[in-house]
Amino acid sequence: MNKLRNIFLAAIGLLLTLNACKVGKDYQRPDLDLPNSYRNGPATADTTSIGDIPWDEFFKDSTLLALIDTAIIYNYDLQRALKNIEIADQINREARAQYLPDINANIATFDRSYRSENFYSSPTAKWYEENGKEPPKNMYGYTPQHSSGISLSWELDIWGKIRRQNESAAANYLQTHEARKLIQTQLVADIAQGYYNLLMLDAQLEVARRNLQLTDSTLRIIQLQYDAGKTTSLAIQQTKSQRLSALSLIPQLEREVAIQENSLRALAGQMPDSVARTGQLEDFLENSVFAGVPLYMVTNRPDVRASELALRATNAEVGVAQAYRYPSLTISAEGGVNSMLPSNWVSIPGSLFGDIIGSITQPIFNRRKLKTDFEVAKLERDKAELDFQEDVLTAINEITNSLITLEKLREEHDITVERVEVAQLGIKQSDLLFKAGRASYLEIINAQQTAIESELELVSLKQQLLLARVDLYRALGGGWQTKEESN
Secondary structure, three states, X not given: OXXXXXXXXXXXXXXXXXXXXXXXXXXXXXXXXXXXXXXXXXXXXXXXXXXXXXXXXXXXXXXXXXXXXXXXXXXXXXXXXXXXXXXXXXXXXXXXXXXXXXXXXXXXXEEEEEEOOOOXXXXXXXXXXXXXXXXXXXXXXXXXXXXXXXXXXXXXXXXXXHHHHHHHHHHHHHHHHHHHHHHHHHHHHHHHHHHHHHHHHHHHHHHHHHHHHHHHHHHHHHHHHHHOOOOOHHHHHHHHHHHHHHHHHHHHHHHHHHHHHHHHHHHOOOOOOOOXXXXXXXXXXXOOOOOOOOHHHHHHOHHHHHHHHHHHHHHHHHHHHHHOOOOEEEXXXXXXXXXXXXXXXXXXXXXXXXXXXXXXXXXXXXXXXXXXXXXXXXXXXXXXXXXXXXHHHHHXXXXXXXXXXXHHHHHHHHHHHHHHHHXXXXXXXXXXXXHOOOOOHHHHHHHHHHHHHHHHHHHHHHHHHHHHHHHHHHHOOOOOOOHHHHO
């Protein structure tokens, strides 16, 4: 007996010595092989990024800020993301508790078994003797039990399996935070883009109404010339057709305005209604070009960080799968009271009992399950690394495209501003020539049509510039923190 105990203690000592040999490898970020700069970007970059600017500093319009603030509180996607964080927190707490033993209390167990004469054993003579009865041959009482006690089971973390499980749970928990940030960055961008689209529709509506007034003025002049016999009815018909075309644009834009307002309020978790405006597109245009965006900051995007956390989790799961292939040491203990007779149930010390068990188990053959789990875990880690590298590439592409879009939109904007100036001059010149009898009504109609198309395009370009700026802000991971959170 002593020899077996010594062997068991020696085995425990050997396993404790092996405790330093942790399973799995500690996480190391893979080499991302990032280029030195973005395409068409400067070779050097600032040490900060516009993605670090809090959303309540990046945007200036008070109405827009109020919409974003409301959406962060009431948007349903964000509320679900917060619930996911709470769920992950509970799972993380459970993982940290794996270091502690399992303790269970047996409040009361009553066991009364009955057997017959062909059973291999005999009645519980003591029970019948105590009660002054003769045991029957069939359906006699057999080993009655009345017990209460506490049991404990504790697995020692010999190979670091529990530590790896904690790493995985912690990474998954942090991943839910990044998922919430990702939803918020997209939500902030969607609301800003929707608001700027609303301002664009307002500006286009103003252009359409102004063009309608201009067409009305032209129609009155042509009507006077027709009355004086200086032009034909065809001129009146074509001018009226142009007026109706300008008039039809107004309800179309008003419809788009109402739908955009409803969409914005839906993002903010509110019922359909109008949205106040406190500015115009021109108020938010900035001529400054961002001097540079640090390339390494793509890893600060919530989706990229979430992808890296997923890689951390799968890396830890490799260690967990590896640990299941090695011996495990479990210590169990149980103690309480036990008796055959109910009257002796809580008799102390006569009913006291106790057990302590130490076991070392080594899986030998599980139909290749443990090896398969280990190999699959390594392959899942490889997949997660590919996902991480792909997400980094996607982020770089998005930022690069946003920078190029901003640059080229500014060039288009400057050209279109000049086009509008030329078109407005063309309206004035055609009007003077028409009154002097040196131009036809068709030239006036064409000049007005060219002007309205140029103005509508300019308004659209202003909106696209603002949208591109917002998209760059989102691509750099901006929009999830406020001034208070950044301090």
